[in-house]
Amino acid sequence: MIPSLFPFYDSEKKALLDGSEVLLTKFCRDAFTTKAECAMHYASLLSKSSGYYQCPFGFTSRSFEFALDKFISTGVIAFPRFDTQEERKRAKDYPENKVTRKSIDSCITYLNQLEKMRADVIEDASKVLPQAFHELRKLNGAVLQHAEREANTSGQSANLTTIISAAELMRNNFDILEALSNIEGIKSLPNDSTINVFDLFYKMKRVYQERTSQKRMLVLLSGENRPLIQGSQKSFPIVPAVLLENAIKYGKEGSHIRVEISGSNGVARLIVENETTEKIDTEKCFERGTRFSSDKEGGGFGLFLAREVVKCHKGKIRCQLDNGKVQMIVELPLHKAIAHST
Amino acid sequence: MISIWGFTFGKLPTLTSFDASISREKLIQNGRIVVIDDENPLIVEELRKVGLAVDHDKSGDDLSKLDNQLYDVAVVDFHGVGKRLGANQGLELLKHIRRVSPRTRLIAYTSRSLSASESEFFRLSHIVMPKDMGLGDSMKLIEDQLRSAFTKEHLFEALVSKLGVAGPEEKMKLQEALVKSLAKKNDGALKSFITKAFGQAAEKSVKYILDRILD
Numbered sequence: 067m068i069p070s071l072f073p074f075y076d077s078e079k080k081a082l083l084d085g086s087e088v089l090l091t092k093f094c095r096d097a098f099t100t101k102a103e104c105a106m107h108y109a110s111l112l113s114k115s116s117g118y119y120q121c122p123f124g125f126t127s128r129s130f131e132f133a134l135d136k137f138i139s140t141g142v143i144a145f146p147r148f149d150t151q152e153e154r155k156r157a158k159d160y161p162e163n164k165v166t167r168k169s170i171d172s173c174i175t176y177l178n179q180l181e182k183m184r185a186d187v188i189e190d191a192s193k194v195l196p197q198a199f200h201e202l203r204k205l206n207g208a209v210l211q212h213a214e215r216e217a218n219t220s221g222q223s224a225n226l227t228t229i230i231s232a233a234e235l236m237r238n239n240f241d242i243l244e245a246l247s248n249i250e251g252i253k254s255l256p257n258d259s260t261i262n263v264f265d266l267f268y269k270m271k272r273v274y275q276e277r278t279s280q281k282r283m284l285v286l287l288s289g290e291n292r293p294l295i296q297g298s299q300k301s302f303p304i305v306p307a308v309l310l311e312n313a314i315k316y317g318k319e320g321s322h323i324r325v326e327i328s329g330s331n332g333v334a335r336l337i338v339e340n341e342t343t344e345k346i347d348t349e350k351c352f353e354r355g356t357r358f359s360s361d362k363e364g365g366g367f368g369l370f371l372a373r374e375v376v377k378c379h380k381g382k383i384r385c386q387l388d389n390g391k392v393q394m395i396v397e398l399p400l401h402k403a404i405a406h407s408t
Numbered sequence: 409m410i411s412i413w414g415f416t417f418g419k420l421p422t423l424t425s426f427d428a429s430i431s432r433e434k435l436i437q438n439g440r441i442v443v444i445d446d447e448n449p450l451i452v453e454e455l456r457k458v459g460l461a462v463d464h465d466k467s468g469d470d471l472s473k474l475d476n477q478l479y480d481v482a483v484v485d486f487h488g489v490g491k492r493l494g495a496n497q498g499l500e501l502l503k504h505i506r507r508v509s510p511r512t513r514l515i516a517y518t519s520r521s522l523s524a525s526e527s528e529f530f531r532l533s534h535i536v537m538p539k540d541m542g543l544g545d546s547m548k549l550i551e552d553q554l555r556s557a558f559t560k561e562h563l564f565e566a567l568v569s570k571l572g573v574a575g576p577e578e579k580m581k582l583q584e585a586l587v588k589s590l591a592k593k594n595d596g597a598l599k600s601f602i603t604k605a606f607g608q609a610a611e612k613s614v615k616y617i618l619d620r621i622l623d
Contacts, residue, residue, distance in 0.1 A: 196520065203519040207540025211450045214543045230542070237540055240519075254527045259535055299549075300536050 071173055072165065073141035075108045075127075082141065091160050094141045097123060112136050118144070118167065124152030125163075128170050133181050139170055199244070206236045234273040238307040245304055245375070246367050253378050255298040260401060263306075263334055264292040264327045270306045271325070274314060282320045285310070291403040293329025297379045304375050305383075306336075308368040309394050313340035316392070329403035338394045346392055348385040369394075423560035423583070426590045430558055432551075436460055439554045441481045444468040444501065445517060446488030449539070451546050458547075460554075467491070468501045477509040477616040480557035481550060483537065486518040486529055499529045506532060511566035511617050513553040560590070563621040570614050571606050581605070586621065595622045 072085040073094065082098045084090045097104040103122040111119060111129045119127045126144040130137055143157040144167045157164055210233035217226045245252045264287075271285045278285055295302075313323045317340035324339040350356045354370040376383045381398035442463045443452050455462045463473070468489035473479070482505050490501030498518070505512055516533035519540050530536050534556070537549050556562055564586060573579050582605070589598035599618065
């Protein structure tokens with residue numbers, strides 16, 4: 067809907083509405099509900115080119131395009147007139163609805179200028195926001211790298227560990243935000259790097275250590291072998307990040323999160339299991355914007371994104387419920403499995 | 409199974425079978441890296457600390473060392489470098505290095521979001537290293553790429569690209585000649601094959617690759 071000084075026809079609601087300066091006449095209001103010609107007039111204008119038309123009862127309608135949609139200002143008697151008998155009659159009955167075509171055109175021009183300004187602002191934002199995002203990432207990277215260097219020089223203190231974990235957590239969140247804002251970009255990434263899934267989860271476990279200890283939780287990571295997959299170093303870490311984040315967020319305080327990683331028969335399999343009291347729909351949980359808890363922060367995008375990334379890696383993800391436990395199971399084409407070294 | 413000079417009859421050995429395990433010391437000794445970034449990333453200092461030969465080029469305007477195929481690994485930033493080559497900056501530079509020095513492993517070094525031109529930047533590189541990655545992970549990633557730069561498979565693909573090998577048949581012949589040379593430890597055989605098939609000038613233009621691949 068757009069703001070209008072004059073009465074107008076809302077094609078979406080199929081209704082005639084008052085303008086902010088000129089109101090709809092009682093004649094138009096009644097005719098629209100009782101006379102078939104009236105509704106037909108507006109329906110026909112939607113397919114005609116923009117311009118001035120007279121309704122069957124002598125009122126002026128001005129159809130125009132705005133933001134790729136069709137709009138109709140109507141219910142007025144506009145000068146210069148069509149000069150019909152019906153029109154003269156309406157002008158006499160409704161003098162307060164007499165306007166000029168010039169004033170209607172000015173309003174349309176003004177609307178178009180506003181629309182152009184809005185589009186320009188969006189375009190500017192689309193240039194500036196990624197730059198701001200990039201600068202934030204660099205800043206976070208500087209914190210992470212300097213903390214790492216300090217830890218290498220003077221030893222890993224608890225404070226440095228916390229800073230490093232927080233910065234890595236921030237990196238994960240940046241990756242998730244970036245991927246959400248550009249799913250197509252994520253799909254076009256090359257999938258030719260070799261990824262050690264076990265090592266990746268091990269790293270993620272470290273990143274989320276602070277979060278798990280806050281909820282007195284423990285991540286138990288196990289695997290008979292260490293599967294390697296072919297994938298994107300940039301996008302794939304989103305999967306373990308989302309699965310662990312969710313397991314911590316929705317898991318029971320003081321419980322264990324079990325992560326099992328294996329590779330056999332051409333399939334790399336990772337299972338993340340946690341205890342929960344939330345009611346989860348195993349199908350809908352992967353849909354964009356689906357949430358099962360209102361008291362926890364989140365937008366319901368994580369699992370949707372994880373599914374998209376898994377799909378890009380020619381894999382499958384599913385959710386399984388078992389006696390108060392939620393299992394997220396990911397299966398991916400195995401590149402090769404290497405023996406457990408510890 | 410009968411095997412002579414590394415050949416099992418009826419089956420051509422893979423190039424990977426000739427890859428000797430390269431020690432970290434040898435990698436550090438022989439590897440050459442260039443970081444092309446208009447800023448001063450900490451990673452340059454870290455790489456130098458472990459003894460690697462690293463050039464830090466802030467503009468990417470001097471193409472001579474790149475054109476001479478001096479580097480095993482190039483870490484290329486997206487913005488602020490390669491302006492001499494065109495408006496797409498880092499992307500143009502990446503394309504240039506790919507063309508003149510296919511043996512160089514390319515690392516796209518950026519934390520920018522994925523617009524169309526950046527996707528191309530990622531696609532043309534061998535791997536992406538985000539600028540906000542930790543130092544330990546970044547070092548590992550660069551070392552992995554350095555190791556890949558010495559593999560026969562990668563060097564063979566670089567040779568194919570540099571010689572402009574046209575079809576699969578020609579490529580197969582070149583691979584056969586390489587495998588024979590490696591098996592017999594006869595450098596001359598491959599060089600004369602290249603001179604014969606591609607001309608004297610071609611042999612000179614791939615000298616850097618040949619030195620590495622026959623090492």
